[in-house]
Amino acid sequence: MTEQAKPQDAVRKQILSDPNAVLEDRDIMRALIAADGEAKGENVIDLRSIALERLEARLDRLEDTHRHVVAAAYDNLASTNQIHRAVLAILEPPNFAGFLQLLETELASILHVASAKLCMESPAVEAGLTPDLEKEFGTGVAFFAPGEVQAYITRGRRMNVRPVTLRQIQFPDPRIFDFRGPIPQSEAMLKLDLGKGNLPAMLVLGSEVTDQFTPQKGADLLVFFAGAFERVLRRWLS
Numbered sequence: 001m002t003e004q005a006k007p008q009d010a011v012r013k014q015i016l017s018d019p020n021a022v023l024e025d026r027d028i029m030r031a032l033i034a035a036d037g038e039a040k041g042e043n044v045i046d047l048r049s050i051a052l053e054r055l056e057a058r059l060d061r062l063e064d065t066h067r068h069v070v071a072a073a074y075d076n077l078a079s080t081n082q083i084h085r086a087v088l089a090i091l092e093p094p095n096f097a098g099f100l101q102l103l104e105t106e107l108a109s110i111l112h113v114a115s116a117k118l119c120m121e122s123p124a125v126e127a128g129l130t131p132d133l134e135k136e137f138g139t140g141v142a143f144f145a146p147g148e149v150q151a152y153i154t155r156g157r158r159m160n161v162r163p164v165t166l167r168q169i170q171f172p173d174p175r176i177f178d179f180r181g182p183i184p185q186s187e188a189m190l191k192l193d194l195g196k197g198n199l200p201a202m203l204v205l206g207s208e209v210t211d212q213f214t215p216q217k218g219a220d221l222l223v224f225f226a227g228a229f230e231r232v233l234r235r236w237l238s
Contacts, residue, residue, distance in 0.1 A: 083221045086110045087228045096236040103140025108205075114184050115206040117176045118233075121146050121199035142175045149202050153189050163226055164219040165189045168210060176204050186213040190226035195234050203229055 015021075029052075089110055093099040108116040118141045124133055125145040133143050144152070152173070153161050168186045177184050184206035192201040203226065207213055 079221055082111055083225050086225060090229060090232050099232070099236055100138045100140055104138050107140075111205060113188075113205045113212075114182060114208045115177060115204075116140070117142055117204045117206075118201065119144055119149060119152075119176060119204055120201040121149055144175070146199055149191070149200050153191065153202065161191055162219075163191055164222045165191075166213040166215055166217060166219060168214065169206070172206075177206055182208045184208060185210040188213040188219070188222055190222060190229065192226060192230040192233065194230060194237060198234075198237060201230075201233070 086107065089102060089106060090099065093102055103116060103118055108114065120141060120143055122133060122143050123146060124130060125143050125148075130143050134141070137143075150161055153165050166186070166188050169184055172179070172184055186207045186209065188205040188207075190203040190205070192203060194201055205213070205222075
């Protein structure tokens, strides 16, 4: 009898020394409640166990919400850091040539997108002088005829154009996207106001991820970046 009592005494001693360890262990509490319910029989309803189950379900939901909020906060912080790095990058070049080179090489990787293309309207497109412009501005810039920027963003519909438009790509435009790599699945269009006397432009960011740019997502950081980008571009074009 003494040998059989030793394990029980050890458990009893451990519980008395640290009862919180038992109370905080869900599996132990479920086992104790189940044992208590069996002792009372099927004809007895224990409202405490029902309340405890509901509280546990509510706690699980709160924990899931907490994890989602924390994950969203980290994602937002990472996105903010990306935008900050991108703004510093466009401010860095000492001349317009350096700015154009940034568009060709580093801007897309800084923003963690597949491509970044500056699209500018120019009457030279209708005059057939696009090759000369492309040679001067490089592969980071595409040229559209007057009115085509808004038509591209709205897909030809009559509607107000927001500073940033997010959507999935139906038919990738070869003027904007390079088909030698993965085909982009979503895009962010940042409309740019280049000031009085200049035609509008847009910066198009393309992503291989279908849901990276969708209308349901917030665009506050991209709106901020568009404002910084257009101010830098105005300075070089003035």
